[in-house]
Amino acid sequence: MLHHKEVGNWIENDIWVIPSYIPANITQDILNISILNQAASAISWNKVKLPVFKNFYSFFFFNSNKVDWFKYVWHKNYALRFSSFTWMVMLNGLKTADILIKRNIMVPSNCILCNNGYERHRHLFFECEFSFQIISKFVPNINFFMLRLNLMQILEFIWNSKWNKDDKNLYFLCICCSLYFIWKESNCRKMENKFSSQDSIYNHIRFKVQAKVFSWSSYPKIQHRII
Numbered sequence: 001m002l003h004h005k006e007v008g009n010w011i012e013n014d015i016w017v018i019p020s021y022i023p024a025n026i027t028q029d030i031l032n033i034s035i036l037n038q039a040a041s042a043i044s045w046n047k048v049k050l051p052v053f054k055n056f057y058s059f060f061f062f063n064s065n066k067v068d069w070f071k072y073v074w075h076k077n078y079a080l081r082f083s084s085f086t087w088m089v090m091l092n093g094l095k096t097a098d099i100l101i102k103r104n105i106m107v108p109s110n111c112i113l114c115n116n117g118y119e120r121h122r123h124l125f126f127e128c129e130f131s132f133q134i135i136s137k138f139v140p141n142i143n144f145f146m147l148r149l150n151l152m153q154i155l156e157f158i159w160n161s162k163w164n165k166d167d168k169n170l171y172f173l174c175i176c177c178s179l180y181f182i183w184k185e186s187n188c189r190k191m192e193n194k195f196s197s198q199d200s201i202y203n204h205i206r207f208k209v210q211a212k213v214f215s216w217s218s219y220p221k222i223q224h225r226i227i
């Protein structure tokens, strides 16, 4: 009986007028709620009749600077976990060795993935031979350049390529997912002394990507690219 009722309809002349069919305990709970008769005392969404979560975060971040690379991270059908992580990577937000050492936290500075580089964002993604070999299995043609592409250059390469939108979204997802599991591998090696091979990491990322894109409407058109 109470479904789809709005308690606001039970206010008359700034007092509660609760129908008699409402159970006493619920009536009492409602009566305990103060009625604010000044609109300025309440929070409401300006010019938005039915606010959704997007209204909230648009308002929350309206003062933030816009970056032109947001479209690479928040691509269509993004995976929240991987895109959120990628955002941190783009802002150099991981606790890489170079950042920890700057804070006087002494940790080994070598990259534990290749043992041939200084661990910092730029190296991990993707100066590092180990991580680059993984990402180059997902994104075609990036190993044809004379110089090694870094993360931003790979993202721009995809964006500016002639691939269709579905393919681009797939490759952006592959990159976001790869960043996450490459970083996870680095931590597993350091914290748990567990080492996975490139093939194992690649297969794991591919499995995660497949699971995600399976629900995309474009799946029939892109599935051949990740088999």
Ligand SMILES: [Zn+2]
Binding pocket: 111, 112, 113, 114, 115, 116, 117, 123, 124, 127, 128, 129, 130
């Ligand atoms: Zn490395």
